[in-house]
Amino acid sequence: MSLSEVSSNRCFGGYQKVFSHESKELKCKMNFAVYLPPQAENEDEKLPVVYWLSGLTCTEQNFIQKAGAQRYASELGIIIVGPDTSPRGCNIPGEDDSWDFGSGAGFYVDASVDPWKSNYRMYSYVTEELPGIIEESFPADPSRKSIMGHSMGGHGALICALKNPGKYCSVSAFAPICHPTQCPWGKKAFAGYFGPANEGDLDKAWEEWDATCLVANYSGPPLDILIHQGKEDQFLKDSQLLPDKFVSACSHGKVPVVLHMCEGYDHSYYFIASFIGQHLAHHAKYLSS
Template identity: 55%
Template sequence: METKPTEISSSKMFGGYNKRYKHFSPTLGCSMTFHIYFPPSPSSPSHKFPVLYWLSGLTCTDENFITKSGAQRSASSFGIALVAPDTSPRGLNVEGEADSWDFGVGAGFYLNATQEKWKNWRMYDYVVKELPALLAENFPQLNTSKASISGHSMGGHGALTIYLKNLDKYKSVSAFAPIVNPINCPWGQKAFTNYLGENKADWEVYDATCLVSKFNNIPASILIDQGEDDKFLKDQLLPGKFQEACKTHNVPLLLRLQPGYDHSYYFIATFIDDHISHHAQALNL
């Protein structure tokens, strides 16, 4: 099986290229796709682009961010490569994997499942270990040691938890409408029960609000944008809980509540330039 990535599409945008790749993932036990936006080639052939990983939300694939966010404009001007992986394993035909939109296919929650039935759902290891190694090995124009991470909703949860657990691997983090306290919301409780079992202590290692208490050496402020008209704000996202935890533990957080905005990519497209700029600063661009 071909673990080396094969290019399956390429489209020019803002002087650079959106390229989509397919490869077999030993971590997940299936074929996976991911996108890379390569900025315009610099004059120096030895130059390497820093990387911003984008983790998408429930029901999404590796295509949503690339086609809807407009992030390429800022990424092109700053010289940042965008890497957008898929949100779960696909094609495994596990019973029940597609029964609901908020669990299973398209809903990997960026964790390593411990329950036997869902043993292939290891998106945490895929994003943190396999994908960076694959990029370093196959794309010499990328500098994977200079990386930041961002995401939306379930992907915002993924970005925050992965960043907090791997401060040595990422220079900065940001999120749009993230699920910051999954142990206390219906989406998180459903996913964690199925993927991780009934022991609540096992859930806390994938909850950003719980993780914040363990850190006091965060190199850059955490940036979060949250739409005030987001229908999931009060029941699922709970940004106030994360804000309280950050305040208690002196973790630098900029939480911006945006009046009138919802949970959609219209919201993301409106503020994505601020997020790219936030990461460019941390990546010393």
């Protein structure tokens, strides 16, 4: 695996780095961020990894610049990996036409219809290709990984955990798109990546990528889900996120979930920075056991 270092900055005793590589899944050049805590310099130690998935319009840069996670990761001895949010520069007609579909909006799914299906395979990239690179290139413990994300990335984190029972030690999300088959963002993305929902069995194809549908039928090992949601989030008010539907499905599927409704907080990285320490502590609890 050939990695090119894009940047490296000393941060809380460790290093915040960005690398680029040619992705086999996405058939394009991709960037990812990796925070290596001070403990990574101990040659005999393998460290746990938390994967962070960002939201619509983001790149690998937003989280590392705004969330303030490095301080907590340094203290806890956790590697944090953050990929970009979609393939880039694939020359697909329409890929740059809107902010909520195509570039910057891969939705962490594997598209099944043309012209998207050959490049837009973010699910396979995040769950298979990228962890393989991380475990080969850095002191990462393959048996200790967790996943979290924000908005579209919160949706991504939830489906990655629910579709891969036992693969992740824990999962958490900030303001996730919980029920994409029932919200405007999700309906637009799923119609584009999977085809329209009104053609026979395609409804079922959509549901396989919807966390609320997945959790209702979850039968894997115990999974303790943590969610923070701002009460002043405009997208909560616009019915894009639907956390109540997810919590209801969790009770049906007997999956423990803690949903914190946070007074006064919106959808921004100020909200994420306020609670990122709690999320990393949540993951550390399961990654250390």
